[in-house]
Structure formats: structure tokens, C-alpha cells
Amino acid sequence: MELPARPKMFDFHGISMSRNFTDNWDNVQNFKARPDDILIVTYPKAGTTWAGYILDLLHFGQTCPERQASVPLQDRVPFLEFCKPPRPKGTDLADQLPTTPRLIKTHLPVQLIPKSFWEQNCRIVYVARNAKDDVVSFYHFARMNHGLPEPGDWSTFLQDFMEGKVVFGSWYDHVNSWWEKKESYKNLHYMFYEDMIEDTRREIDRLCSFLGLVRSAEEKERVITEVKFDNMKQNKMTNNSHVQSMNQRLSPFMRKGKAGDWKNHFTVAQNERFDEDYKQKMKNPTLQFRMEV
Numbered sequence: 001m002e003l004p005a006r007p008k009m010f011d012f013h014g015i016s017m018s019r020n021f022t023d024n025w026d027n028v029q030n031f032k033a034r035p036d037d038i039l040i041v042t043y044p045k046a047g048t049t050w051a052g053y054i055l056d057l058l059h060f061g062q063t064c065p066e067r068q069a070s071v072p073l074q075d076r077v078p079f080l081e082f083c084k085p086p087r088p089k090g091t092d093l094a095d096q097l098p099t100t101p102r103l104i105k106t107h108l109p110v111q112l113i114p115k116s117f118w119e120q121n122c123r124i125v126y127v128a129r130n131a132k133d134d135v136v137s138f139y140h141f142a143r144m145n146h147g148l149p150e151p152g153d154w155s156t157f158l159q160d161f162m163e164g165k166v167v168f169g170s171w172y173d174h175v176n177s178w179w180e181k182k183e184s185y186k187n188l189h190y191m192f193y194e195d196m197i198e199d200t201r202r203e204i205d206r207l208c209s210f211l212g213l214v215r216s217a218e219e220k221e222r223v224i225t226e227v228k229f230d231n232m233k234q235n236k237m238t239n240n241s242h243v244q245s246m247n248q249r250l251s252p253f254m255r256k257g258k259a260g261d262w263k264n265h266f267t268v269a270q271n272e273r274f275d276e277d278y279k280q281k282m283k284n285p286t287l288q289f290r291m292e293v
């Protein structure tokens with residue numbers, strides 16, 4: 001099967017983007033959020049799919065098991081800004097969602113979030129992942145996904161990531177500005193991929209209290225089992241195996257699912273350069289990432 005030509009990257013309101021995330025911009029900006037919508041926000045590769053599935057199961061695991069078995073997660077948790085025919089637009093999928101609440105995913109930086117989410121005081125779940133594992137995951141994803149601009153080789157991609165020249169812009173700006181946002185916007189739950197790896201149960205408990213959900217120990221246990229990496233990797237509804245632009249033989253979407261895999265990719269010199277640059281960009285002492293668990 002022939003893979004589609006890769007899109008180009010360009011500057012969009014100061015953020016590197018490609019057309020499949022900007023072509024539907026008027027509808028994205030004018031999207032009408034509802035007060036009970038839940039927005040899942042991440043920088044790419046931080047654990048969006050994992051968090052989306054957890055939220056979907058917590059809300060609808062008991063009431064709509066047939067949805068879990070037959071509707072791919074990307075249709076249950078639409079990607080708001082995504083626009084690449086023949087797939088339906090993310091805004092249309094979100095508008096057509098039959099569920100309450102609606103679960104919606106986005107990678108947008110805080111300044112580009114459609115204003116109705118703020119006006120409606122929607123709950124927002126932000127997931128952040130340490131930069132080193134994020135860039136490794138992003139690199140492999142960009143290699144296998146022809147929906148993204150050409151990544152070049154590893155060292156080129158690493159440099160581009162450090163300079164924010166990858167789609168959705170700078171990881172550093174993304175995680176920092178969302179972290180600062182939680183000071184003024186109280187309906188924001190900021191969580192870390194590494195914490196989910198360390199103790200999924202604890203993170204699910206925290207999510208339940210943020211969302212005001214009461215779930216039995218058995219229900220939570222079922223969610224914990226379903227969202228284990230190996231189970232999501234086997235599950236055709238969560239592993240993106242049907243997505244045509246992805247060559248999963250090159251690198252699977254559910255690739256490693258670990259904290260610390262960056263050590264298998266960074267050279268000593270790359271690591272030193274990265275750490276030096278990181279210190280300059282990550283000045284807020286209250287925002288700390290764990291590079292391994």
C-alpha cells in the first residue's frame with residue numbers, strides 16, 4: 001500500500017504546525033464546548049491515548065461496553081484539530097459524539113485553545129511526559145506516520161525538538177505554560193506519564209476525585225487491567241492498527257510504553273548538550289520531571 005506524501009511544516013501563530021492540524025482552524029477556534037466536556041491535553045507522545053482510554057473506561061466502561069468493543073478510541077475521543085481527509089474532521093466527530101460527557105483530545109498549546117472551553121469552565125486533564133522519552137517516542141512516531149513532516153535522522157530530530165521545530169512547537173513552552181495555567185484555572189488536573197507508570201491505581205484515584213467520579217474497587221481494577229500496555233497493544237480499538245498513514249511494521253504505535261527508554265537512544269554527547277539546554281529552558285523549580293522511574 002502506498003503511503004501518502006508527507007506534509008510540510010510552517011509557522012502558525014508562532015508555533016510549528018502542518019496543514020492537517022490547521023486546515024480546519026475556523027471550526028476549531030469557534031468550537032462550541034459544553035460545560036461537561038472533558039478536554040485531554042498533551043504535547044504529542046505524552047500519553048494521550050492511555051489517558052483517553054482510562055477516562056473513557058471510567059465514564060462508559062460499565063454503561064457502553066459495546067462501544068469499547070466496536071468503536072476505535074480515536075472516534076470515542078476525537079482529536080479536535082485533526083483534519084485530514086478521508087477521516088472526518090475532529091470538530092465534526094466531537095459534535096457528533098453521542099456521549100455525555102464528551103471526551104475530546106488536543107495537542108494545542110494553551111494560547112491556542114478555543115475560548116469556549118475556558119468560558120464553559122470545562123474540566124481539563126493535562127498529561128506531561130519527560131522530554132527525553134517524549135522526543136524518542138516522537139521520533140519513532142514521525143518515522144512511521146506519514147501524516148507528519150519528514151523527521152530526518154535521530155540527531156536532526158533531536159536538534160529540531162530542542163529548537164521547537166516539530167509539530168505543536170516547543171515541548172518546553174507547552175509543559176511550562178500549561179503548568180502556569182493551573183494557577184489561574186482551577187479545573188485543570190496536571191498529571192505525569194511517569195506517575196502513571198509508577199502507580200496507575202493512584203493516578204486513577206486522583207483522576208476520579210478530580211472528575212467527581214465514584215467507582216467501586218472492582219470497576220477500577222477492571223480499568224487498570226484493560227489499560228495495561230500489553231493489553232492496549234493487543235486491542236485493535238486502541239492500537240491504531242487500522243490507521244492507514246501509519247506503517248506499524250517500521251515502528252508500532254504502542255512501541256515500548258516505558259520511562260527511561262531514552263537511554264537506548266541518546267549518546268553521551270547528545271545527553272550533555274540536551275541537559276545544558278534543558279537547564280536554560282526549564283527555570284521553574286516547581287515543575288520537575290523524572291527521567292526514569
Ligand code: PPS
Pocket residue numbers: 042043044045046047048049050133136137138140141227228229230232253254255256257258261
Ligand atoms: S499521540 O500520537 O501523541 O496521541 O501519542 P500518545 O498516545 O500521546 O503517546 C504514545 C506513547 O504512549 C505510550 N503508551 C503507553 N505507555 C504505557 N502504558 C500504556 N498503557 C500506554 N499506552 C500508550 C505509547 O507506547 C507511546 O510511547 P512509546 O515510548 O513510543 O512507547
